[in-house]
Amino acid sequence: MNLSKKILQIPHSPIRRFYVYSNEAEKNGKKVYQLNIGQPDIKTPEVFFDAIMNFNQDVLDYAPSQGIPVMISAIKNYYARYGMNYGDDQILITSGGSEAIMFTLTAILDPGDEVIVVEPFYSNYATFIIAADGKMVPIASIAEDGYHYAKKEVITKAITPKTKAMIVTSPGNPTGNVLTSAEMRMICDLAIDHNFFIIADEVYREFVYDDREMASMGEFEDADQNVVIIDSVSKRFSACGARVGCIITKNAELYSNILKLCQGRLSAPTLEQVGAAALYGLDPSYFDEVKNEYEHRRDVVCEELAKIPGIVCKKPAGAFYVTAKLPVEDAEDFLIWLLTEFDDEGETVMYAPAEGFYVTPGLGKNEIRIAYVLKEKDLRRAAELIRLGIESYNRR
């Protein structure tokens, strides 16, 4: 039996094959600093677990397909704090931001429809877009320019009559790029003029540094038929395993059609929604603490990376990633070498090679993504190991 053409087109996880080497390295007694995944190390707030402990129904029943009322209400309150007002029938709770994106794409893409993405992009977008029959149209952004892409002429060039949506991730994974309100406004104007959806993946919303404003595509009322916000508790509250996300849109036709998919899969997890709703009850000062911690880590990791001769790395404005261009030819080959040949006092380091974040062949070959989800001391050491590794690798 043949599998579907779309599934065969979907690439394997770009990081997965390197685990073979890191597992082997660890088995041989090497310590491997993991900079490769966006799994925060910040404690999940107690209120999450407390709410779940207090769940006292005898039967763990299906949640309503659109989400439990207390969760929808928590999200409404959170957005209202930032001047964005949504009704109960404009929010759909999903199993993580991932399901939110999958359902949105399924609802809008016919075979051959185009989705504009910014290279380098969150690699799972490729999985979701291909699975939904769509075609990725990449816009390039480069390390030398701090991966800045939000220029009208650049985006306009990518728009065709087949453009159905643009995925806008701000703050961005993997680059940490953050859009200003003016840049968002410009993208909204393009979406209105050219009649496409903006899939605004804003799961890192709070993680913007250097006193930058926290902007959202939800702020532009004249674009409210175009905008679909993807959100999640994963990064905001360090609760990745909860798998609670949501779709927010004022487009009633889109809402009503995505609801059909939500009803098809019955519900998002009940208990985890109970816990997630409690997270939104935290005082907003919670975000300040977490943000300060990540901002400091960003400064630390950038300071250390700057010591590497020939690296191209502008300080990113948000999220908890740095993408950088290394003075090596092939970052994948260098990573395998780090894991198999290199160590400094029994220690080495793992990052995500960035080639998997591009669809354009040849791009990203010497770029890497670092997730700064370790404590300061470990981050400094991990960056140092990259530096020592490069010296040794380029001397071979």
Added chain:
Amino acid sequence: MNLSKKILQIPHSPIRRFYVYSNEAEKNGKKVYQLNIGQPDIKTPEVFFDAIMNFNQDVLDYAPSQGIPVMISAIKNYYARYGMNYGDDQILITSGGSEAIMFTLTAILDPGDEVIVVEPFYSNYATFIIAADGKMVPIASIAEDGYHYAKKEVITKAITPKTKAMIVTSPGNPTGNVLTSAEMRMICDLAIDHNFFIIADEVYREFVYDDREMASMGEFEDADQNVVIIDSVSKRFSACGARVGCIITKNAELYSNILKLCQGRLSAPTLEQVGAAALYGLDPSYFDEVKNEYEHRRDVVCEELAKIPGIVCKKPAGAFYVTAKLPVEDAEDFLIWLLTEFDDEGETVMYAPAEGFYVTPGLGKNEIRIAYVLKEKDLRRAAELIRLGIESYNRR
């Protein structure tokens, strides 16, 4: 912006529009017996909640994309008990059986590929198949014959060069039909001969009555490249809200490709997997108790329904549903009448009209599905209300 052709084709939940009427009836003080949804009222075993209470990680992190090891291991042990042996790389934990079916269909269906389904079918199959670009090819089964369909000539007629899969639900929702081992063998032979996948939805596996054998498509080793088992803790352990299901297949290519989708959505919920794994540790006698309870309820509901002159209702062999043909012209119209015009001592009843379980136009118009998920006394009263309602409705 246009939505996708596929999403527009997906029907709205066939039960949803009747909630308007039942909510109104309840607001007006009527008691409405709910026979319309498959939400068990059996207590979720304590071990589920205990395991979650004992979760003591500070950070609720992503589970591995294929599932947490303790969950995969629990499923292996459960199947081994029935002589079916699976390896770690033949099981993928999903967010409920729903995600399991969606991912499987996405992995095998190209536009226009056909999936054989048995009418009446679990209506969400339509959502999943259309979303994955497939086309449903129905096989009819009828009330007079107890919805029996597993005849070689009947299934063979539905097979075409475009047949990519057959969904086999045993025990069945909505009919309670249960396949014998010989019938499963026959379907496996057809799948091997005609080169299609069997998507074996066996989430009601334990619910087989009258000392029938509990059979599984996983028992036929020569068909192991064709068979994909869909399973879930929802019904088995009365834990619908956990959203923990799985895909089981010995087809390595299929496994490896579905894994790409699992990696794309990162993980199924972590805590719920911890709880679900504990459920599988229950002594198998747990199933006996639950089965006896449902078997008794089936007898009760069938006994009461048999009192309705003109009803066609054979006693089903499994699951917790009865589908029956009522002596009315239109079961949807009758339901609306029950909710808006009828009451007996302030009480009325709600069921699922079966028309939404058919794709063939005109079929199922006077059929209904009853989920016997209430206690005996309530079940008797609910069935009585249908009988009294019909008498009154047909006298109008």
